[in-house]
Amino acid sequence: MPRKFLSGDEAVAEGIRLAQPDVISAYPITPQTVTVERLSEFVANGELESHYMYVESEHSALAAAIGVSAAGARAFTATSSQGLLYMAECLTYASGGRFPIVMMNANRATALPWNIYGDQRDSIALLDHGWIQAYAEDAQEALDLCLMAYKIAEHPDVLTPFMINLDGFALTHTFESVDVPDNKDALDFVGRYEAFNCFSFDEPKNIGYSAGPAYNKYFKYDEHLGMNCALKVIDEVERDFEARFGRSYPGALESYHMEDTELCILTLGSISGLVRECVDIARERGIKLGLVKLRYLRPLPSGQLAQALAGIKALCVLEKDISFGAEGTVFTNIKSVLYDYKIELECFNVIAGLGGDDILPQDIKQIVNTLVDISHNKPYKRLQFLGIDTLQEG
Amino acid sequence: MADRKDVLIPKLYDEKLSPKDYAHTTCFSSGYLSQTNASWRSERPVINLKKCTACMQCYMYCPDASIYKIKNPLEDSKHEELVQVDLDFCKGCGICVEVCRFGSIRMVEEACEFREDLI
Amino acid sequence: MAAINHKTLREDEFFFGHKACAGCGASLVLRHVLKILGPNAVSVLPAGCMSAVGFNFPNLAFQNNSMISPFAATAPVMSGIRAGFDMRKKRGDKIPDDFCVVGFAGDGATADIGLAALSGAIDRDDNLLYICYDNEAYMNTGVQKSSLTPFGAKTTNTPVGTQIQGALSNKKNMFEIVAAHNISYAATASIGYLPDFLKKVAKAKDMPGTRYIHVIAPCPTGWGHADKDTINFAKAIVDCGLWYLAEYEAGDYKISRRPKEFGSIKDYLHSQSRFRALDDAAIAHIEAERDAKWAYIDTHWS
Numbered sequence: 001m002p003r004k005f006l007s008g009d010e011a012v013a014e015g016i017r018l019a020q021p022d023v024i025s026a027y028p029i030t031p032q033t034v035t036v037e038r039l040s041e042f043v044a045n046g047e048l049e050s051h052y053m054y055v056e057s058e059h060s061a062l063a064a065a066i067g068v069s070a071a072g073a074r075a076f077t078a079t080s081s082q083g084l085l086y087m088a089e090c091l092t093y094a095s096g097g098r099f100p101i102v103m104m105n106a107n108r109a110t111a112l113p114w115n116i117y118g119d120q121r122d123s124i125a126l127l128d129h130g131w132i133q134a135y136a137e138d139a140q141e142a143l144d145l146c147l148m149a150y151k152i153a154e155h156p157d158v159l160t161p162f163m164i165n166l167d168g169f170a171l172t173h174t175f176e177s178v179d180v181p182d183n184k185d186a187l188d189f190v191g192r193y194e195a196f197n198c199f200s201f202d203e204p205k206n207i208g209y210s211a212g213p214a215y216n217k218y219f220k221y222d223e224h225l226g227m228n229c230a231l232k233v234i235d236e237v238e239r240d241f242e243a244r245f246g247r248s249y250p251g252a253l254e255s256y257h258m259e260d261t262e263l264c265i266l267t268l269g270s271i272s273g274l275v276r277e278c279v280d281i282a283r284e285r286g287i288k289l290g291l292v293k294l295r296y297l298r299p300l301p302s303g304q305l306a307q308a309l310a311g312i313k314a315l316c317v318l319e320k321d322i323s324f325g326a327e328g329t330v331f332t333n334i335k336s337v338l339y340d341y342k343i344e345l346e347c348f349n350v351i352a353g354l355g356g357d358d359i360l361p362q363d364i365k366q367i368v369n370t371l372v373d374i375s376h377n378k379p380y381k382r383l384q385f386l387g388i389d390t391l392q393e394g
Numbered sequence: 395m396a397d398r399k400d401v402l403i404p405k406l407y408d409e410k411l412s413p414k415d416y417a418h419t420t421c422f423s424s425g426y427l428s429q430t431n432a433s434w435r436s437e438r439p440v441i442n443l444k445k446c447t448a449c450m451q452c453y454m455y456c457p458d459a460s461i462y463k464i465k466n467p468l469e470d471s472k473h474e475e476l477v478q479v480d481l482d483f484c485k486g487c488g489i490c491v492e493v494c495r496f497g498s499i500r501m502v503e504e505a506c507e508f509r510e511d512l513i
Numbered sequence: 514m515a516a517i518n519h520k521t522l523r524e525d526e527f528f529f530g531h532k533a534c535a536g537c538g539a540s541l542v543l544r545h546v547l548k549i550l551g552p553n554a555v556s557v558l559p560a561g562c563m564s565a566v567g568f569n570f571p572n573l574a575f576q577n578n579s580m581i582s583p584f585a586a587t588a589p590v591m592s593g594i595r596a597g598f599d600m601r602k603k604r605g606d607k608i609p610d611d612f613c614v615v616g617f618a619g620d621g622a623t624a625d626i627g628l629a630a631l632s633g634a635i636d637r638d639d640n641l642l643y644i645c646y647d648n649e650a651y652m653n654t655g656v657q658k659s660s661l662t663p664f665g666a667k668t669t670n671t672p673v674g675t676q677i678q679g680a681l682s683n684k685k686n687m688f689e690i691v692a693a694h695n696i697s698y699a700a701t702a703s704i705g706y707l708p709d710f711l712k713k714v715a716k717a718k719d720m721p722g723t724r725y726i727h728v729i730a731p732c733p734t735g736w737g738h739a740d741k742d743t744i745n746f747a748k749a750i751v752d753c754g755l756w757y758l759a760e761y762e763a764g765d766y767k768i769s770r771r772p773k774e775f776g777s778i779k780d781y782l783h784s785q786s787r788f789r790a791l792d793d794a795a796i797a798h799i800e801a802e803r804d805a806k807w808a809y810i811d812t813h814w815s
Contacts, residue, residue, distance in 0.1 A: 022600035023593065053637065055589055062590075064590065064593035064596070066590055067582070067596075070594055071595075071596075147616045201552075206568050206575050207580035210565065215571070
């Protein structure tokens with residue numbers, strides 16, 4: 001397997017090239033642009049046989065992908081923040097219509113104020129729209145997710161569109177050495193899309209119709225079941241991936257040094273890399289700290305979360321979004337799991353990285369200090385904005 | 395459903411569907427009807443087949459495709475085909491009467507019985 | 514080109530059993546376009562009358578492959594279907610040679626919310642046949658004004674009040690906007706001149722690239738006339754010169770029908786309850802606009 005020096009954006013382009021979508025319809029938006037540019041180069045050079053469609057908006061980009069899927073072909077699109085919100089109406093057409101479209105979203109702050117840098121308000125605000133949402137930590141995971149996404153989304157029991165999230169700039173525009181699977185091996189793994197909810201000329205179909213009060217809930221219930229089913233399919237697909245490519249993924253969440261710990265930081269996306277390092281440093285200094293990296297926010301891996309957090313005394317949920325007038329949405333999701341499983345622990349929410357704000361090792365250190373304080377029964381603030389409620393250095 | 399020719403056309407089904415039949419996707423067999431539109435009418439067209447010239451304008455202009463060609467049932471063989479109204483789906487709009495240049499169609503109240511001597 | 518009439522049209526009905534109003538003009542548009550295109554047409558419909566009456570599970574009135582698109586997205590969904598099938602064919606899947614993608618969008622979906630997307634599709638020159646069925650308002654939601662609602666029309670959000678009487682803006686010229694893209698083919702039509710409409714559909718069917726046909730389809734409910742008079746009004750709007758039948762092809766505008774003498778605009782307007790409040794001044798204004806437009810047509814078009 002060749003290794004290439006790739007940015008997160010480029011890794012997605014390579015991953016999608018390998019998955020061989022039939023049609024790519026995407027509208028450029030920072031910081032996703034490099035992905036769609038690289039894909040256009042692959043098409044122009046004949047390295048990818050895909051129809052590259054120039055659409056005039058994000059709404060049309062996803063609408064076109066829906067049409068592609070309805071024709072039984074494999075679709076791909078990509079966007080970020082304002083673009084994701086502009087196509088938001090189409091997100092539920094895609095998920096309700098059970099079209100297994102894969103979309104890369106470069107997580108970026110939403111206006112106003114206008115901001116092109118990375119935070120996670122865009123995708124987290126749209127958790128309820130029926131898309132599987134995965135968050136990549138690094139470029140390798142981003143590439144690998146591209147291959148796994150189609151397999152998971154297209155599984156007949158799942159049939160749910162899939163959003164691959166990469167932190168804007170922090171991941172999309174930073175470089176690392178990435179294994180790029182062989183074309184044939186990759187296509188063998190992903191396979192060709194065998195649609196059954198698509199048009200047919202032998203047995204014509206009506207697709208995307210209305211369903212009134214008497215019928216609607218049954219469609220929505222099935223959608224919910226499909227999403228839940230994805231948890232099992234994610235595990236199966238990852239085992240298959242490991243067998244072929246030698247890289248193993250731990251399902252919807254990853255536990256790092258969680259076996260013997262009472263203090264935990266839970267987070268998602270690229271910041272997990274920094275937290276991972278801080279866990280190592282803390283342990284060197286005798287603090288038993290663990291990391292739970294949430295790889296999938298939807299479906300929410302409640303069972304896995306409960307297992308990981310059982311026995312924890314103090315938890316910090318570190319996220320790059322805020323639900324105004326409430327708290328961070330990931331925090332709300334986690335607390336819901338804690339309550340369901342009757343897990344009692346002290347937890348607080350750190351909102352960081354808004355508008356691309358840097359999160360430094362010193363900031364993680366402060367979080368660890370708070371966790372240690374909590375374990376000594378000191379009072380703490382439930383909701384903290386980094387750099388406002390907490391001291392921010394540098 | 396009216397005895398229409400064997401053409402491609404949505405058909406009426408009288409089935410009780412269960413969610414496992416339909417709820418997994420929003421993709422279903424085309425041309426699946428579960429209701430007629432007959433109850434919409436307050437009047438219906440009656441075609442005088444003897445006066446009908448088989449110009450087929452009523453067939454062409456019916457927005458509900460509820461006038462269709464049939465083999466001429468009359469003993470005379472002036473025309474190979476004439477027309478018939480699909481009373482399951484006719485909504486009684488009356489466009490057929492307007493486009494017929496020969497006065498071969500008239501609307502009668504749904505409440506009336508059909509009497510041949512009234513033609 | 515072979516004549517299109519009841520003898521040559523297939524007897525299949527691809528749009529049947531729908532819940533359109535009695536006397537609906539738009540349903541006649543769909544019925545005939547699908548007859549001409551045949552069973553391998555894939556139709557796309559945005560939110561609007563035809564999708565609302567055409568597919569409401571479990572009453573699915575389309576015999577051919579059809580789907581509902583988001584309101585603003587008729588054109589890109591069509592493009593996606595076309596590209597998807599073209600790629601599948603390239604990969605060796607069995608796709609019929611005569612498959613085509615047709616869109617049926619109302620005036621609102623075309624000229625307002627879907628305008629940018631339509632422009633994008635024409636810009637790409639994707640292999641699509643786009644039909645705008647124009648009933649001159651947002652009928653499905655209860656008769657609200659669109660940019661194709663003509664001057665003076667009463668709608669539910671341009672009511673006739675003491676200060677303001679009806680819609681105050683002019684009907685946007687979608688045909689010429691589309692033509693200005695240098696589209697492969699564009700045409701205007703009316704179900705009141707059915708043979709002309711059918712001929713244009715048959716002509717457009719076999720052309721490559723993006724083709725656009727804009728057909729007037731009166732709505733008894735929204736226009737305020739009897740169900741039975743739909744075709745009469747579809748003819749009258751052409752006869753009094755308020756709607757022209759034309760084609761745009763290879764850079765040329767061509768009139769399909771030049772009325773020798775215009776029918777009465779006043780009669781046309783006052784026999785529909787949506788125009789009943791128009792006074793003589795307003796009617797004179799409408800007549801003057803019509804005359805000006807036809808003066809232009811007579812000078813510049815063939």
